[in-house]
Amino acid sequence: MAKFVRLIDLKKCMGCRSCVAACAVENHFTPDAPWNVMNEYEVGTYPTVKKIFNTIGCMHCEKPACKAACDHVGAKAISKNQFGVVLIDYDKCIGCGYCAATCPYGVPQYNAELRPLSPGKGAIGAETLPMADRHPTHRKKAKVVEKCTFCTHKLEKAVADGKTDRIGKDQEYTPSCDLVCPVQARMFGDADDPNSDVSKRIKETNAVQMLKKFGTVPQVFYVLEEGANS
Amino acid sequence: MKNRIAMALGCVALIVGMQAALAADPAAPKPTSKPVATGKKSMAEKGSYHVIHAKKAKLDCGDCHEKDGLADNTIMLRLHDKLAKGDPGPVDHNGCLVCHKELGASPVRYATAPAPAKK
Numbered sequence: 001m002a003k004f005v006r007l008i009d010l011k012k013c014m015g016c017r018s019c020v021a022a023c024a025v026e027n028h029f030t031p032d033a034p035w036n037v038m039n040e041y042e043v044g045t046y047p048t049v050k051k052i053f054n055t056i057g058c059m060h061c062e063k064p065a066c067k068a069a070c071d072h073v074g075a076k077a078i079s080k081n082q083f084g085v086v087l088i089d090y091d092k093c094i095g096c097g098y099c100a101a102t103c104p105y106g107v108p109q110y111n112a113e114l115r116p117l118s119p120g121k122g123a124i125g126a127e128t129l130p131m132a133d134r135h136p137t138h139r140k141k142a143k144v145v146e147k148c149t150f151c152t153h154k155l156e157k158a159v160a161d162g163k164t165d166r167i168g169k170d171q172e173y174t175p176s177c178d179l180v181c182p183v184q185a186r187m188f189g190d191a192d193d194p195n196s197d198v199s200k201r202i203k204e205t206n207a208v209q210m211l212k213k214f215g216t217v218p219q220v221f222y223v224l225e226e227g228a229n230s
Numbered sequence: 231m232k233n234r235i236a237m238a239l240g241c242v243a244l245i246v247g248m249q250a251a252l253a254a255d256p257a258a259p260k261p262t263s264k265p266v267a268t269g270k271k272s273m274a275e276k277g278s279y280h281v282i283h284a285k286k287a288k289l290d291c292g293d294c295h296e297k298d299g300l301a302d303n304t305i306m307l308r309l310h311d312k313l314a315k316g317d318p319g320p321v322d323h324n325g326c327l328v329c330h331k332e333l334g335a336s337p338v339r340y341a342t343a344p345a346p347a348k349k
Binding site for chain 2: 034037039041042043052054056057065068069072096097098101102104105106107109210211213214215216
C-alpha cells in the first residue's frame with residue numbers, strides 16, 4: 001500500500017506563490033478559507049539578513065488531531081483514506097470549528113460564505129463546473145470547514161486509470177501545487193517505496209516533519225532553511 | 231484674601247458637584263455580563279470550546295491566546311492574518327500540550343510518544 005507524502009525544500013523556495021495560485025485555481029479555495037498559504041519572515045542580524053519562505057498546507061498527519069476532535073464531537077466528518085489522505089466530508093461537517101482549533105498547524109479553514117475566487121470577474125477554473133459534475137471535495141458549502149486534499153481527485157483518477165505508479169510524475173495524477181514550482185522545491189510521491197524519488201530526496205536532504213512534539217506524524221516533510229522553526 | 235478663599239472653596243464645591251452628577255448619569259455605559267463580540271472568527275459566543283476552557287476549566291484568555299501575536303517563524307497556516315478589533319489573539323498550541331498530550335481528565339488530542347521498549 002502506498003503512503004503519499006510531500007517534500008518542501010525551504011532552501012530552494014523563493015516565495016513566488018505559484019503553488020498557492022495553482023491550488024486556488026485547481027481547488028477554487030475562497031480568500032476566507034485558503035488551503036495553501038505562504039508565510040515569510042526574516043532571520044539574521046543586519047547586514048547578514050535573509051528571508052525565509054515557508055508554504056503551509058495540510059500535513060495529512062498519520063495521527064490527525066483534527067480527526068480526533070471531530071470524532072469526539074460526534075460529527076465523524078474527517079477520515080483518512082488508504083493513501084494517507086485526510087479528507088473532510090462537507091455533508092457531515094457541522095461547522096463547529098473544533099478541528100480548526102485543534103490542528104497544531106492551524107490548517108482547517110471555516111468557510112463562512114461561498115465567495116468567488118475572482119470577485120466581479122465571473123467563474124473561473126473549477127467554478128465553471130455544475131456542482132453535480134464536481135469532485136465531492138469541490139462541492140463547496142458555506143459554514144463548513146475545508147482544507148487541502150493532496151488533490152485527491154487526481155489521486156483517485158490515477159487509481160481508476162491503474163496508473164498509481166505515475167503519481168508524482170504525470171500532470172494529471174500529481175497535486176497541482178507540486179507541479180508548478182519553478183525551482184522544483186516541491187515533490188510528491190510514495191514514501192512506502194524506498195526507491196521513489198521522494199523517498200530518496202527525504203533521505204538525502206535530512207528532511208524533517210514540523211512540530212513533531214505534537215505526535216501527529218505529518219506526511220509533509222520540510223528541508224529546513226537556517227533559522228526555520230521545526 | 232477672604233474673596234480668594236471663597237472662590238477656591240466655590241471651585242472645589244463645583245468640581246465635587248459635577249463628579250456626583252456624572253456618577254449618577256443614567257446614560258453612562260454600564261458594565262455587561264453578556265458575551266462581547268470579539269470578531270467574526272470567534273467561537274466564544276456560539277461554541278462549547280470556550281465554555282469548556284474558559285468557564286469550566288477557568289482558564290484566563292492569556293493562558294491560550296497570545297495578545298501580541300505569535301513569533302514570525304511559528305508554523306501556522308494563517309500566521310500573518312491581521313487581528314480583528316477586540317480579538318484576543320491567536321492560540322499558541324504549545325499550551326494545549328499541557329493537558330491534551332497525556333491520558334488524564336482531558337481528551338487526548340495529540341498522540342502520546344511511544345512507550346519505551348521493555349528490556
